[in-house]
């Protein structure tokens with residue numbers, strides 16, 4: 001059994017882009033169970049020397065924004081329940097939002113080790129957001145770009161102790 005990494009974060013931070021980058025062309029299963037695991041995708045990821053199962057949690061972009069935090073909480077908890085490490089993505093361009101802070105609180109209260117990733121960190125527009133991410137209380141954020149493949153070596157180093 002491979003170790004499991006769960007990608008969590010609010011909609012639009014780049015979770016699926018990261019998933020696709022790490023899974024590459026390998027088969028990604030679509031889990032069509034109803035409820036909070038709906039649209040959860042699982043794939044076999046490869047990162048430098050590491051192989052692991054990776055879970056992408058789907059967004060609720062099209063649904064009522066009022067119910068988003070509650071749904072995200074259930075989904076986040078379900079995703080991290082049996083994982084070896086949670087990869088918490090924030091958007092370094094947008095900066096830290098109230099929902100990011102709420103997710104950070106759930107993760108701090110939970111048992112799973114957390115690796116904080118400041119995605120969309122290519123270029124100067126992201127510097128403030130990376131600094132803000134320090135304030136989430138989850139350690140040093142890894143500046144990363146899922147779209148451009150930057151930060152892979154640092155992500156590897158951060159995951160290594162947990163896998």
Ligand code: GDP
Nearest residue numbers: 011012013014015016017059120145146147148
């Ligand atoms: P998810 O909702 O968290 O799964 O986010 P997606 O992976 O669907 O990405 C949301 C948007 O952010 C898309 O338009 C992506 O192309 C964009 N995106 C993802 N990663 C990066 C990145 O590293 N840099 C930039 N600039 N955009 C990104």
Ligand code: MG
Nearest residue numbers: 015016058059
């Ligand atoms: Mg997605």
